[in-house]
Each structure stands twice: as structure tokens, then as C-alpha cells.
Amino acid sequence: MTFKTKVTLLFFSMAAAGLVVLNAAIFYFVSQFNFEDFFKRLEARVNISAELRVSPDERSAVTKEVRNKYLEKLEDEKDYLIKLEPDGSLPETKPLQLPDVFFNAILKNNRARHVEDNRFYCGGLFKKGNEKYIVIVGASDPYGYKEIEELRKILIIGFIISLALVYVIAQLFSYYTINPLRNMIKGVRNITANNLHMRLEEKKGKDEISELTQTFNNMLIRLETAFETQNNFVSNASHELRTPLTIITSETELLLARKDLPEAARLSATNILNEAEKLKHILTSLLGLAQTGFDGKKQNWQKIRIDELLWQVIDHAKKIAPESQIQVNAEQMPEDENRLYTEGNVNLLQLALSNIVLNACKYSNYAEVSISITERNNWISVTVADKGIGIPAGEQQFIFDPFFRASNTNKFEGYGIGLPLTLNIIRLHKGSIGISSEENMGTEIQIMLPRAR
Structure with missing residues (x-):
């Protein structure tokens, strides 16, 4: 209502x-x-x-x-x-x-x-x-x-007529009362991450609507400042942090190329190189996480066919982990290919799906992973199911928190950034993620994306 x-x-x-x-x-x-x-x-x-x-x-x-x-x-x-x-x-x-x-x-x-x-x-x-x-x-x-009795009839007829007039007056009253809020809603809808400099029109007066407009504009000023600060950090961190990491990696590789390097020094240099690569990966993931968390720009937004994108993800996963066993269930896939299109950034969506598929392969010790695609009510559903270690029931609510790792993942390499990054990407595409998991039985993750019209 x-x-x-x-x-x-x-x-x-x-x-x-x-x-x-x-x-x-x-x-x-x-x-x-x-x-x-x-x-x-x-x-x-x-x-x-x-x-x-x-x-x-x-x-x-x-x-x-x-x-x-x-x-x-x-x-x-x-x-x-x-x-x-x-x-x-x-x-x-x-x-x-x-x-x-x-x-x-x-x-x-x-x-x-x-x-x-x-x-x-x-x-x-x-x-x-x-x-x-x-x-x-x-x-x-x-x-x-x-x-x-005549008075009773007159009062009843007058009451009915008065109710009709009151309803019309109520409609007019509510229209002119809510009209300032309606204008505010239109103005707010036009403000996105691309035009945070825009402000709502402030009207003279000391009523609640004027106060609400001023409060919202003050909030926009704070948001714009915060977004600009984060944008500057993301833009500069990529260059300022990658450069010394690249130098460390290059120098370490040169050091390892020397044949007269003592074994103890070689071991230390190898550890330095491995940790530098890990740090580079973490940095790339963090930058992606920050970028998808605030950037609402539709850069390279295009129509994407989900089944074709999934085959690319599977090829990518098999290159990284050749022992992966990934099966695609096409039984419930719609016959009309037009119902498999969504809109978004192909690179970001590929990254999100790759994180889900690679996690399923890794945490199931590269046992069989099943992927299915369905479409219903203008939503495309991608379900990735594995028979791996699962997630403890009490920890499932935290899996999308940055750097969180479940208590049963100690034997597996990871940083706790992949799923938060995936969640941000799916939200950026106006989708959602659902998870169902049982420890030592497996995990099923369902990604919902809006179908392109």
C-alpha cells in the first residue's frame, strides 16, 4: 500500500x-x-x-x-x-x-x-x-x-453524498500532500554513482519536507566525498602498490636465476617469490572487491548469453585445474536461446562464476561438480553443486564476509576474498546468491540474474 x-x-x-x-x-x-x-x-x-x-x-x-x-x-x-x-x-x-x-x-x-x-x-x-x-x-x-423518519432518510442520503465528496477531497488532499515527496523520489532516482554531484531542489521554508531535503543533500555531500576518496584510492593503489610488487618479483626471479646461489638463500628467495605472488593476487582481489563495491557505472555493459559464458568459465577452470570434473546438466535449459541472455559486464560475470566453479572443484578435492541452468519468471538461475567438505551450519552466514574462511578449510589454500567479490559482482548486476550446504555432504550455490528484455 x-x-x-x-x-x-x-x-x-x-x-x-x-x-x-x-x-x-x-x-x-x-x-x-x-x-x-x-x-x-x-x-x-x-x-x-x-x-x-x-x-x-x-x-x-x-x-x-x-x-x-x-x-x-x-x-x-x-x-x-x-x-x-x-x-x-x-x-x-x-x-x-x-x-x-x-x-x-x-x-x-x-x-x-x-x-x-x-x-x-x-x-x-x-x-x-x-x-x-x-x-x-x-x-x-x-x-x-x-x-x-424523513430526517433519517435525509441524513442517510446526505451521509452517502458526503462520503463521496470526502473521498474526492481525500484524494486531492493526499495528492497535494505527497506531491513534494513524489518530486523528491523522482530526484533521488536520477542520482547514481555517476552523478553524485546532483542535489535535490531545496524549497524555502521550515517544514518537514524542506528539512528532509536539506538532510538528504547533506548526506549526498558526505557520500560524494567518501566515493571520491575511495575512487582515488582504487585508482592510485593499483599503480602505487603494483609497481613495488613487480620490482620485488622481478628481482627475486633474477636472484633465483643465479646458479651460484646457496641453497639456503635459494629457499628464502623462493619463499619471497611465492609470498609476493600471493600478495599480488590478494591485491588484485581487494582492488576488484573495492571497485565492484562502489562503482555503479555500466562499463562495457552488453547482452551476455549465460550458457556460452559458462562454457568459457569451464574451459578456464580446466586450464587452472586440469583434474577438475565438471558436468553441465542441460535438461532444464530453455529451448529458446533468447531466454538465456542477461545484461552486464562479461569480464566481471566470468570472474564471479569462475570463483564459484573453482571453489566447488577445490573444496570437493576435484570430485564431480554439477552445473545446471534454468529460466523462470524472467530470472536466469545458475546452480553449481558439489559433493565436497561443505560449510558448518553456524558459519554459513559469514561466508560472504571479506577474509572469512570456514573452520574446515585449513587444508586448502585461499584468502577469503573470492565469495565477497562474487557477491558484489552479482549485486552489481541486480542479481542474488543463495547457498545450501551441509558439512561433509557438499554445497549448492544458486546464482539468480535478471533476464535481458
Whole structure:
């Protein structure tokens, strides 16, 4: 889910919740006002009915005439008179059946209200001498309920329309809110190892977006400085370190060419030459490791057919180790050769695959090594499997760390640089490496590379 969608949903949810609360409040207060108004009208009728039936006098006739002439007759309006017992209790028989709570409230508070199935009741307690009476007026309010139902429909329709408007507003809100971030993403995507000098456009202001832009630009300055420093080191180290190594190697070879060289001196010179060659190899690997670790330039980037590259790797491996036994399993190889192409630097990929294949041969004591190629979902998979010494389970997570060597590799020559270099090369080609190994059973390494389109 994108951040824009999250903002839209958050805004929409909050606005929808607000609309629900607002509509509920409107419906509640209008309903309460409607009921309160109707109860007040009933209470007025209770007072009039009590004056006419409990304490009639010479004004009662006028009151009755005014009520009949000017007072609106409510729907199904009826009044009831209940005479209480001398002790103030209710009689056993009552003219209407209502809950005892209603009658008890009248006796306690002199007034009470009750609603039952859209019929409203209002009652009051009145005295005449030593006698007490309860006057109750009941009526229906169909018009009030009709108004409430109409209000409910209006609120529901308004709520639906408001939700549609809120969604449109949420989309616009999220678009203009995320637009600065979207522009930042476009700018960041254009910045690579080749153009670290580029910067994001800084806008005036002290908001979070401006602060984020400034922070990112400051980070780019530090990255550019670090990359330049590393680039200068890689460029200069190749010349500055190789030259004295070449001199040491040449002088040692000249020394070994002398026939009058004592045996002890010859042995020392041979050791010096071997160590110099090792140092040269380590230096070459380190420079390659550093270069592939930061250089994102697509130098000599071209389409490469993986199966042809593998045959070159196998030929190279057999030249280095003639005793190697390498078998290629072509059963799962796609018939369409166009599905075997990837894009990259052929020399770097050859170096990466050679490291994997040579390691498989070396650590299996040059037993049979199997290589297979498959293609699925636009990914080319190269699997190299051996039946060698394997890698201890607790050490497999460290095999791509520079200079790390497994505890069971003491009998084998190596520097712990080949696999880290291979990983950097594969990552440079937007691929990945997976490993499955069991000690004393063998190792299987799978290289995934994107297929060229």
C-alpha cells in the first residue's frame, strides 16, 4: 500500500467518523426536541383535564370551550382519571394498563412521562381536599415520527453524498500532500554513482519536507566525498602498490636465476617469490572487491548469453585445474536461446562464476561438480553443486564476509576474498546468491540474474 493511499484512507476514515458522529448528534437532538415538545403539549392537556375533571368551577365551562375551539386535538387523544385510595395507594383496577414504574413516579414526583409503541403518556398528581387524583393524557404522534423518519432518510442520503465528496477531497488532499515527496523520489532516482554531484531542489521554508531535503543533500555531500576518496584510492593503489610488487618479483626471479646461489638463500628467495605472488593476487582481489563495491557505472555493459559464458568459465577452470570434473546438466535449459541472455559486464560475470566453479572443484578435492541452468519468471538461475567438505551450519552466514574462511578449510589454500567479490559482482548486476550446504555432504550455490528484455 502506497503512502498516498494510506493518507487517503486515514483522511477518509477520520472524516467518515466525524460525519457519523455529526449525523448521530443531529438525529438525537432533533428527536429529543420533538419528543420534548410533544410531552409539553401533553402536560398542558393534563393540567386542563385536571381543571375540568378534578376541580371544576365556574371557569371550567370557558376553559372547555377554549380547549375545544382553539387547542389542537392530538391523534387518538384520551384522558384518564384515577382516584387514589384514602391511604394514597393506587386502586386495584386501573382504566389503563401501564408499568407500575410510571405510576410510582407520579406518586413520588407529581409528574411522569412514558412512551409505549409510538403512544405517549403524561400524568400528574392533583389534590382536592383530602382526596388525591391521577390525571393521565395519552396520544399518538404520527407526524412527529414521520418527521423523524424523513430526517433519517435525509441524513442517510446526505451521509452517502458526503462520503463521496470526502473521498474526492481525500484524494486531492493526499495528492497535494505527497506531491513534494513524489518530486523528491523522482530526484533521488536520477542520482547514481555517476552523478553524485546532483542535489535535490531545496524549497524555502521550515517544514518537514524542506528539512528532509536539506538532510538528504547533506548526506549526498558526505557520500560524494567518501566515493571520491575511495575512487582515488582504487585508482592510485593499483599503480602505487603494483609497481613495488613487480620490482620485488622481478628481482627475486633474477636472484633465483643465479646458479651460484646457496641453497639456503635459494629457499628464502623462493619463499619471497611465492609470498609476493600471493600478495599480488590478494591485491588484485581487494582492488576488484573495492571497485565492484562502489562503482555503479555500466562499463562495457552488453547482452551476455549465460550458457556460452559458462562454457568459457569451464574451459578456464580446466586450464587452472586440469583434474577438475565438471558436468553441465542441460535438461532444464530453455529451448529458446533468447531466454538465456542477461545484461552486464562479461569480464566481471566470468570472474564471479569462475570463483564459484573453482571453489566447488577445490573444496570437493576435484570430485564431480554439477552445473545446471534454468529460466523462470524472467530470472536466469545458475546452480553449481558439489559433493565436497561443505560449510558448518553456524558459519554459513559469514561466508560472504571479506577474509572469512570456514573452520574446515585449513587444508586448502585461499584468502577469503573470492565469495565477497562474487557477491558484489552479482549485486552489481541486480542479481542474488543463495547457498545450501551441509558439512561433509557438499554445497549448492544458486546464482539468480535478471533476464535481458
